Amino acid sequence: QKEVEQDPGPLSVPEGAIVSLNCTYSNSAFQYFMWYRQYSRKGPELLMYTYSSGNKEDGRFTAQVDKSSKYISLFIRDSQPSDSATYLCAIGSGSARQLTFGSGTQLTVLP
Amino acid sequence: NAGVTQTPKFQVLKTGQSMTLQCAQDMNHNSMYWYRQDPGMGLRLIYYSASEGTTDKGEVPNGYNVSRLNKREFSLRLESAAPSQTSVYFCATQVAGGTGELFFGEGSRLTVL
Numbered sequence: 583q584k585e586v587e588q589d590p591g592p593l594s595v596p597e598g599a600i601v602s603l604n605c606t607y608s609n610s611a612f613q614y615f616m617w618y619r620q621y622s623r624k625g626p627e628l629l630m631y632t633y634s635s636g637n638k639e640d641g642r643f644t645a646q647v648d649k650s651s652k653y654i655s656l657f658i659r660d661s662q663p664s665d666s667a668t669y670l671c672a673i674g675s676g677s678a679r680q681l682t683f684g685s686g687t688q689l690t691v692l693p
Numbered sequence: 694n695a696g697v698t699q700t701p702k703f704q705v706l707k708t709g710q711s712m713t714l715q716c717a718q719d720m721n722h723n724s725m726y727w728y729r730q731d732p733g734m735g736l737r738l739i740y741y742s743a744s745e746g747t748t749d750k751g752e753v754p755n756g757y758n759v760s761r762l763n764k765r766e767f768s769l770r771l772e773s774a775a776p777s778q779t780s781v782y783f784c785a786t787q788v789a790g791g792t793g794e795l796f797f798g799e800g801s802r803l804t805v806l
Binding site: 586588590614616618623624625626627628631670672681682683684685686 | 697733734735736737738783785792793794795797798799800
């Protein structure tokens with residue numbers, strides 16, 4: 583079993599839809615929960631970061647962590663074609679050498 | 694301000710050939726990383742360097758060597774390329790403290806025939 587599982591999709595939604603992206607993890611020692619966004623033929627960029635259980639909101643994006651269920655989510659409200667990208671969850675503890683990435687979910691938002 | 698620069702962007706090798714991927718950063722970060730990205734596998738850590746003069750193995754180091762030439766530069770060498778090393782390679786640097794955010798280059802796409 584992988585330490586971090588992420589549904590690879592692809593996921594296709596109409597513009598304006600609410601998108602839900604999810605990851606599960608197995609190691610209860612994980613402390614940091616991140617979402618990176620990767621546009622085609624580009625490197626990943628940090629989108630959201632959180633330490634704790636609960637919700638963190640940034641504009642149209644909400645990151646949700648449920649440590650008891652070892653489950654994290656990223657919600658995108660009012661999705662736009664510019665949100666079309668691959669979204670990678672990244673979970674870890676300590677420094678980045680202990681950061682484990684999910685396989686990524688490819689999202690397409692149709693105009 | 695270029696951030697993290699990787700060269701070359703594309704490369705085709707034959708099995709058994711050697712090559713070096715170069716990475717340079719102007720962000721003044723101490724920590725640098727090399728990842729590979731394969732379909733369905735996510736990003737996997739090959740090697741990292743916490744500071745100039747130090748390097749450590751990551752999850753998938755076999756078949757690779759690295760050199761931290763100075764604070765700015767971190768190179769990845771394939772001594773005898775194999776088809777299994779066909780991948781997209783990303784170099785990243787890490788901000789110290791805070792979020793520990795990783796900053797990635799645009800990637801180097803390597804095909805081994």
